[in-house]
Every structure is written in structure tokens, then in C-alpha cells.
Amino acid sequence: MKLTLDALTVLDAIDRKGSFASAAQALFRVPSTVTYTVQKLEEDLGFAIFKRAGRRSVLTPAGQVLLDQGRQLLVAAQEVVNSAHQVNSGWEAExxxxxxxxxxxxxxxxxxxxxxxxxxxxxxxxxxxxxxxxxxxxxxxxxxxxxxxxxxxxxxxGIQFESILNSQWLFVVAKAHPLMTLLLPLTEQDIEPYVSIVIRDSATQSPIRAHRSLGARPMLRVANMEQKIQAQLQGLGVGFLPKHKIQPLLDSGELVELEIEKDAPVTQxxxxxxxxxxxxxxxxxxxxxxx
Amino acid sequence: MKLTLDALTVLDAIDRKGSFASAAQALFRVPSTVTYTVQKLEEDLGFAIFKRAGRRSVLTPAGQVLLDQGRQLLVAAQEVVNSAHQVNSGWEAExxxxxxxxxxxxxxxxxxxxxxxxxxxxxxxxxxxxxxxxxxxxxxxxxxxxxxxxxxxxxxxGIQFESILNSQWLFVVAKAHPLMTLLLPLTEQDIEPYVSIVIRDSATQSPIRAHRSLGARPMLRVANMEQKIQAQLQGLGVGFLPKHKIQPLLDSGELVELEIEKDAPVTQxxxxxxxxxxxxxxxxxxxxxxx
DNA sequence: CTATTAGTTCGAAAATACTGAACAATTAAC
DNA sequence: GTTAATTGTTCAGTATTTTCGAACTAATAG
Missing domain, CATH: 3.40.190 (D-Maltodextrin-Binding Protein; domain 2)
Incomplete structure (x- = not known):
């Protein structure tokens, strides 16, 4: 493969300027240099890029493909350089x-x-x-x-970990939930009859861990924390929620924390x-x- | 932008072979040439690609990015050449x-x-x-x-058209359809009460043409011909279908052609x-x- | 028919890439 | 710890490639 990015730049200029001569001018080269570059590329690749039709050359079908895809290659090459520069500056590219x-x-x-x-x-x-x-x-x-x-x-x-926050999980129910009539602290038997809202694990390969499911009780699986909060808020079920995410709802009384027999779990x-x-x-x- | 594909090939070889020396050997060049190429590229791009650590050089972060993305560029370049060759052979690439x-x-x-x-x-x-x-x-x-x-x-x-087949469209209903009890040929008034199955137009920009909709009657829109045939077969509605596509269903009697007053339409x-x-x-x- | 423009050819000059020998730095071997 | 082997670099010289400019051919416009 003897393709060069420089030759592609020349092809691009020829096509955009419409002639070898004006392409040469745009690239600050002499016409014969452009001819040389094109001929060399044709020889290296083994096929004609231009069909000489009188004094004006036209692209062959293969030449057209080479130009079209070559332009994309030039753009990609520029992006490669940009990314590397970005990384060199100390900042990541992404x-x-x-x-x-x-x-x-x-x-x-x-x-x-x-x-x-x-x-x-x-x-x-x-x-x-x-x-x-x-x-x-x-x-x-x-x-x-x-x-x-x-x-x-x-x-x-190669991976470093650091604890960032003690997220306290509270057992909460919606304000009109039947569990509120029972004597605190609640036992597992008290909770058992009610639907438990659990978050579906987004890790596809790890062994599935249904979070805090408390035995084999009726469960409603939701996609994320937002949905779990909403589900519990609307009384669809009960479960543990991180305190710092539902503080406003606790304050307004829409969700109520209920003490349970087992320790309120703490997750790092x-x-x-x-x-x-x-x-x-x-x-x-x-x-x-x-x- | 002074990036060259040749320099990327050298970087790739260095990384794969593990050293400048063995890369040189693999590329049938002399070690000093490899050094020269790398140094020139570093100078052209304006940042260090390798960090000289004793006798063994390691890629800088920017160099790693350049190599990673550069490899993709090399593959893409090869594909460009392949496509052009394919087109040159007379056969399209795709x-x-x-x-x-x-x-x-x-x-x-x-x-x-x-x-x-x-x-x-x-x-x-x-x-x-x-x-x-x-x-x-x-x-x-x-x-x-x-x-x-x-x-x-x-x-x-730039686009040529040629007529290829006279597709004859028949008005058909499922075998147990109420329309079969009526006297032939059917009038528009006969058909009017029944749901008409129409194919939703997949042309997003052209003015919508609801095919053969026969006025403003109840319609069920489906995505394609297969769905339309199924819909009519299950008696969900009536409409025109191309004869050559439903011949087996007509033969088995699951669909029945009903003569109608207006000429059976012919679409080119x-x-x-x-x-x-x-x-x-x-x-x-x-x-x-x-x- | 002439002037103009486009593209090519070709010899010379310039720029670039490559080589091999000498050298420095590091690692491996004993 | 000394020696040997390996790696990468430097540098001067050489080979190759690219560029240039002038001369030339061919096509088109006026």
C-alpha cells in the first residue's frame, strides 16, 4: 500500500479547484509537481485515477472512489492529530x-x-x-x-478506589400505606406481604445481585433510582431508599421512614x-x- | 498537518515488536532510520511520542493516542485502496x-x-x-x-426508468367476509362501510399518497405488503392486492376476488x-x- | 489563425530519507 | 563487579525522492 496523505491532499485540491493548474497554485507548487504526484500515485496503486480527455482530465470511477473515501481519511487523520495534541496538552481528549x-x-x-x-x-x-x-x-x-x-x-x-459518602438507607413507605398502622419496629413478617421495589441490575455480566430483596417476597423491578422513588411514592411497594435522595419527600411527609427490627443498612x-x-x-x- | 501513513506504520511496528531495533528489522530498515522517522514525526507534530527511559523507550500518553487512532487510520487507508481497486476492476465496491x-x-x-x-x-x-x-x-x-x-x-x-411488470391489483376479501353475500359487481356504496387496509408510505419527504384509499372510509394503516395481506386474510379489512403476490391464497380459497364496478386498477x-x-x-x- | 490555457516531459537542483560506523546507556550474564 | 550484549542515538556521507523551471504538445476560444 503506497497511498500517502499528501497525494490525497493533491487529489482533493484538483477536484475542488477544477484543474491541475489551479490545484498547483492553491498548494503553492508548480504544475509539473502535481502531474508527478498524480502519476506516481497511479503507478503505486496500479490503476488510472484520471482519464486524460484533451487538456482537461476527469476522474475515473476508481479515482472518484479514491477521492471520496480519501477525503474522509484526511478528515480522520486531522482528528487523530487533534486528539494527540489534546492529550499532549495534559487534558484528555475525552x-x-x-x-x-x-x-x-x-x-x-x-x-x-x-x-x-x-x-x-x-x-x-x-x-x-x-x-x-x-x-x-x-x-x-x-x-x-x-x-x-x-x-x-x-x-x-490499575484501578483506585476511595470511599466518598456514607449513604444511609431508610425503609420508607408512602404516607397512606397500611404498614403505618402497625406497631414499630416492624418485623420481617410484617413486611413480607407487601410488594418490594427493587432496582434491576444494569451490570449484564456480573452475578446478579438483587439489592436488599429480603427473601423471596413479591417484587417489582424498576430500571433506576428515580423510578424506584416514584414507585414507592405512589404506594406501589416498599423498600429501602438512600436518605440523601429523599430528604425533601420525608420533610413534606409524602414518604415516611419506618423503624425496622433489623439494623438499617449502611452502604459504602x-x-x-x-x-x-x-x-x-x-x-x-x-x-x-x-x- | 504533517502526519504520514508511513510514520504511523513505523510507530505500529515499534509497539508490536517492542523495540526500535526489532521494528527496524521487521520493516527492512536500519535502526537509525527508525529513530530518524520518529524524531521527524515528533518535530512535525510538536510533541514527544516516546519518552526515552534508558535504552527502552515508552509511549507518552499523546503517543499512545496517536498510535491507537493511527492504527485505525491505517486500516481505513487500506480499505480505501481496496475499494478503489475493486471499482477499478469494473465491479462496484458495493x-x-x-x-x-x-x-x-x-x-x-x-x-x-x-x-x-x-x-x-x-x-x-x-x-x-x-x-x-x-x-x-x-x-x-x-x-x-x-x-x-x-x-x-x-x-x-441521471436516472433511467424501465417498465418491468404489469402488476394487476385485485379487490379481495377473506373467505368469510360479509361482502361475499352481496350481488356482484360491488359498488362504492357496498364497500364503504368496511375498513380499508392501506400501506403507510415509507417516503418521508414526498407528498403523502395513501394508495387506493377510495375516499374517506375507515382505514387501518400497516407498514408493508406482507402485513396488508395478513390483515386482509384475517378479515380485519378489505382492499386491493397485487395478483402475483396472493395467487396461492386465491387458489386455496382463503382470499376471494370480488368484481367491482370500477375497473380493477393496473399499476405500472x-x-x-x-x-x-x-x-x-x-x-x-x-x-x-x-x- | 493566433492567443490562451492545461497538462506533460525532462534535466537539474533541492529536499528528504536512508545508511553504516562510532558512541553512550542500560541490562543481562558470569 | 566486570564483561558482554542489546538498545537507541548521533553524524557525515550517500541515495532517493520531490520539486522546479523551461520547453513542448494539445485543445479551445476569439
Missing amino acids: LNIAIDTVWDIQRFYPILAEFQKLNSGVQVSISEEVMGGTLEAIIEQRADITIGGPPPVSAIQ QYCAWRSTNTGRAAQWFVDKILD | LNIAIDTVWDIQRFYPILAEFQKLNSGVQVSISEEVMGGTLEAIIEQRADITIGGPPPVSAIQ QYCAWRSTNTGRAAQWFVDKILD
């Missing part, structure tokens, strides 16, 4: 952040806004994951940073990042997240 | 055929099988379109050849292709289709 659904994404927006003021040129993408999802995302390199999610079962090569939330990642954006975000 | 839903795609498979025996290397894609869809597909360059579909409203620059089916397309595959298919 940064993927996976946020666990127990986190309120809105609380993250101010940090994002602050970051954008830095004019780093980093393309930041945010995805919402459930339970094992954040772990899976960073292991499979889909994410550079995770916010929230469970701790690693064992140390993972973890932030994770790739320790091999030396990008400034990743470090900036990790610093911010750890407060 | 050929898109749009078939109108009134046609039975299965009738087209033998022709496809015959074509594949030619070992042309052409990537053939087939899409199913409805009503105006084939026309739109060829005008918007999504298709190279269309089979079936309406005639052009006016001559279209057209085959279209781009007259500028000089590819052998397009010509081969057009010849076959026109019998």
Missing part, C-alpha cells in the same frame, strides 16, 4: 464518567459547570449506571471515573478511577469529588 | 438495491445466488421500501437500483437505475431484471 443511580446527577452539575469554565477542550460524557454497573463500566474501560457504586470485591489492577459508596490515567481532567474531577 | 414491497423478495433470491457465483467481490445490500420509497431511495443515492415502485412524475436527471411497476453508474454489477442486475 472523559467518561459513570454515576451510580443512588447519586443525584443534578448535584454533579455545578462541578461540571465549573469544569467547563476551564476551557480544557475535554469531551465529557456522563452515563448513569445501576448497582454493579459502575464497577463494570470502569473495568471494561467504558468509564474513566465512577461516582458511587459498590466497593471492589478484591483489588483490581465508592469513587473509582484508573490510576494509570495521568490526564488533568480525571485528576481534577477526582479531587473535586473527594472534596 | 451495490444497494431497493425493492418495493409489492414485489416478493424471495423471487429475487435466485438472481442473487447466480450473482454470487460470479465472485465479483461486490457487497450487495437489499432494502425493502414502500410506495414512494424506492423513488426516494434512488434519488437520495441510498440505492443504486430499484425494483418496483411508481413511475417518475417527471424525468429525473418500474425498475430504475443511475445512468451514470458504469459498474458491471449494476448493469448485470438491470439486464437480469429486465429479462
Whole structure:
């Protein structure tokens, strides 16, 4: 394969300017150089790119394909260089952040806004994951940073973890729920008859962990934390919810915390990042997240 | 932008072979040449690609990005050359055929099988379109050849049309349909009370043409001919269907043709292709289709 | 028929890429 | 710890490729 990007640039110029001569002018070269470049490329590739029709040359079908796809190649090449420059500047070309659904994404927006003021040129993408999802995302390199999610079962090569927040989970029900008539603290037997709202695990490969399902009771599976809150709010079922996400609903009385016999569970939330990642954006975000 | 594909090839070799020296060997060059190429690229791009760590060099983050994306660029470049070669051989790189839903795609498979025996290397894609869809597909360059579909409203620059088949449309109903008790031929008043099955137009931009809708009667819109046949077969409604597509159902008596007062409509089916397309595959298919 | 423009050819000059020998730095072997 | 082997670099010289400019051919416009 003897294709060169320079030759493609010449082809592009010829087509856009309409002639070898004007292409030469545009590229600050002499006409004979353009002829030479085209002839050399034709010889290297083994087929004619232009059909000489009098004093004006026209592209052959193969030449047209070469030009069309070659232009895309030129654009791609420029993007490669741009990405490398961006990384060289210390800022990553892109940064993927996976946020666990127990986190309120809105609380993250101010940090994002602050970051954008830095004019780093980093393309930041945010995805919402459930339970094992954040772990899976960073292991499979889909994410550079995770916010929230469970701790690693064992140390993972090249990934650092840090506890970020003690998320307290409360057992709550909607304000008119029948469970409110019972004597506190509730026993497992009290709760058993009622539908439990659980979040479907977004980790497709990890062993499924239905979070806090409390035995084999009737369950309603929902996609994320938002839906779980809504479901419990509308009395579709009961379950544990992270305190910091439902504080307003507790204050207004729409949701009520009920004491239960077993200890209210505490889950450690973890932030994770790739320790091999030396990008400034990743470090900036990790610093911010750890407060 | 001073990036060259040759330099990327060198980077790739260095990474795969693990050292400048073995890369040089693999590329039939001398070590100093490899050093020269790398240094020149670094100078041209304006950043370090390798960090000299003793006698063994390691990629900088920017160098890693350059290599990763550069490899994709190399693959893409090879594909560009391959495509151009393919077109130069006389066969197109790819050929898109749009078939109108009134046609039975299965009738087209033998022709496809015959074509594949030619070992042309052409990537053939087939899409199913409805009503105006084939026309739109060829005008918007999504298709190279269309089979079936309406005639052009006016001559279209660079596209040739040829009538291919007189598709006869029959008014048919399911075998137990109430309309069968009436006296033939049916009048418009006879038909009016019953739901008419119409195919939703897949042409998004053309003015909507609800095919043979016979005034403002209750309608059930379906996505394609297959669904329309099924709908009429299950007695959900009545309407015109192309004779050649329902012959077996007529023979078995599951669908019944009913004579109607107005002439049974005849629609010309057209085959279209781009007259500028000089590819052998397009010509081969057009010849076959026109019998 | 002449002037103009487009593209090519060709020898010379310039720029670029490659080579091989010498050297420095590091790792492996003993 | 010393020696040997391996790696990468430098540098001067050489080979190759690219570019240039002038001369030339062919087609088109006036």
C-alpha cells in the first residue's frame, strides 16, 4: 500500500479547484509537481485515477472512489492529530464518567459547570449506571471515573478506589400505606406481604445481585433510582431508599421512614478511577469529588 | 498537518515488536532510520511520542493516542485502496438495491445466488421500501437500483426508468367476509362501510399518497405488503392486492376476488437505475431484471 | 489563425530519507 | 563487579525522492 496523505491532499485540491493548474497554485507548487504526484500515485496503486480527455482530465470511477473515501481519511487523520495534541496538552481528549443511580446527577452539575469554565477542550460524557454497573463500566474501560457504586470485591489492577459518602438507607413507605398502622419496629413478617421495589441490575455480566430483596417476597423491578422513588411514592411497594435522595419527600411527609427490627443498612459508596490515567481532567474531577 | 501513513506504520511496528531495533528489522530498515522517522514525526507534530527511559523507550500518553487512532487510520487507508481497486476492476465496491414491497423478495433470491457465483467481490445490500420509497431511495443515492415502485412524475436527471411488470391489483376479501353475500359487481356504496387496509408510505419527504384509499372510509394503516395481506386474510379489512403476490391464497380459497364496478386498477411497476453508474454489477442486475 | 490555457516531459537542483560506523546507556550474564 | 550484549542515538556521507523551471504538445476560444 503506497497511498500517502499528501497525494490525497493533491487529489482533493484538483477536484475542488477544477484543474491541475489551479490545484498547483492553491498548494503553492508548480504544475509539473502535481502531474508527478498524480502519476506516481497511479503507478503505486496500479490503476488510472484520471482519464486524460484533451487538456482537461476527469476522474475515473476508481479515482472518484479514491477521492471520496480519501477525503474522509484526511478528515480522520486531522482528528487523530487533534486528539494527540489534546492529550499532549495534559487534558484528555475525552472523559467518561459513570454515576451510580443512588447519586443525584443534578448535584454533579455545578462541578461540571465549573469544569467547563476551564476551557480544557475535554469531551465529557456522563452515563448513569445501576448497582454493579459502575464497577463494570470502569473495568471494561467504558468509564474513566465512577461516582458511587459498590466497593471492589478484591483489588483490581490499575484501578483506585476511595470511599466518598456514607449513604444511609431508610425503609420508607408512602404516607397512606397500611404498614403505618402497625406497631414499630416492624418485623420481617410484617413486611413480607407487601410488594418490594427493587432496582434491576444494569451490570449484564456480573452475578446478579438483587439489592436488599429480603427473601423471596413479591417484587417489582424498576430500571433506576428515580423510578424506584416514584414507585414507592405512589404506594406501589416498599423498600429501602438512600436518605440523601429523599430528604425533601420525608420533610413534606409524602414518604415516611419506618423503624425496622433489623439494623438499617449502611452502604459504602465508592469513587473509582484508573490510576494509570495521568490526564488533568480525571485528576481534577477526582479531587473535586473527594472534596 | 504533517502526519504520514508511513510514520504511523513505523510507530505500529515499534509497539508490536517492542523495540526500535526489532521494528527496524521487521520493516527492512536500519535502526537509525527508525529513530530518524520518529524524531521527524515528533518535530512535525510538536510533541514527544516516546519518552526515552534508558535504552527502552515508552509511549507518552499523546503517543499512545496517536498510535491507537493511527492504527485505525491505517486500516481505513487500506480499505480505501481496496475499494478503489475493486471499482477499478469494473465491479462496484458495493451495490444497494431497493425493492418495493409489492414485489416478493424471495423471487429475487435466485438472481442473487447466480450473482454470487460470479465472485465479483461486490457487497450487495437489499432494502425493502414502500410506495414512494424506492423513488426516494434512488434519488437520495441510498440505492443504486430499484425494483418496483411508481413511475417518475417527471424525468429525473441521471436516472433511467424501465417498465418491468404489469402488476394487476385485485379487490379481495377473506373467505368469510360479509361482502361475499352481496350481488356482484360491488359498488362504492357496498364497500364503504368496511375498513380499508392501506400501506403507510415509507417516503418521508414526498407528498403523502395513501394508495387506493377510495375516499374517506375507515382505514387501518400497516407498514408493508406482507402485513396488508395478513390483515386482509384475517378479515380485519378489505382492499386491493397485487395478483402475483396472493395467487396461492386465491387458489386455496382463503382470499376471494370480488368484481367491482370500477375497473380493477393496473399499476405500472418500474425498475430504475443511475445512468451514470458504469459498474458491471449494476448493469448485470438491470439486464437480469429486465429479462 | 493566433492567443490562451492545461497538462506533460525532462534535466537539474533541492529536499528528504536512508545508511553504516562510532558512541553512550542500560541490562543481562558470569 | 566486570564483561558482554542489546538498545537507541548521533553524524557525515550517500541515495532517493520531490520539486522546479523551461520547453513542448494539445485543445479551445476569439
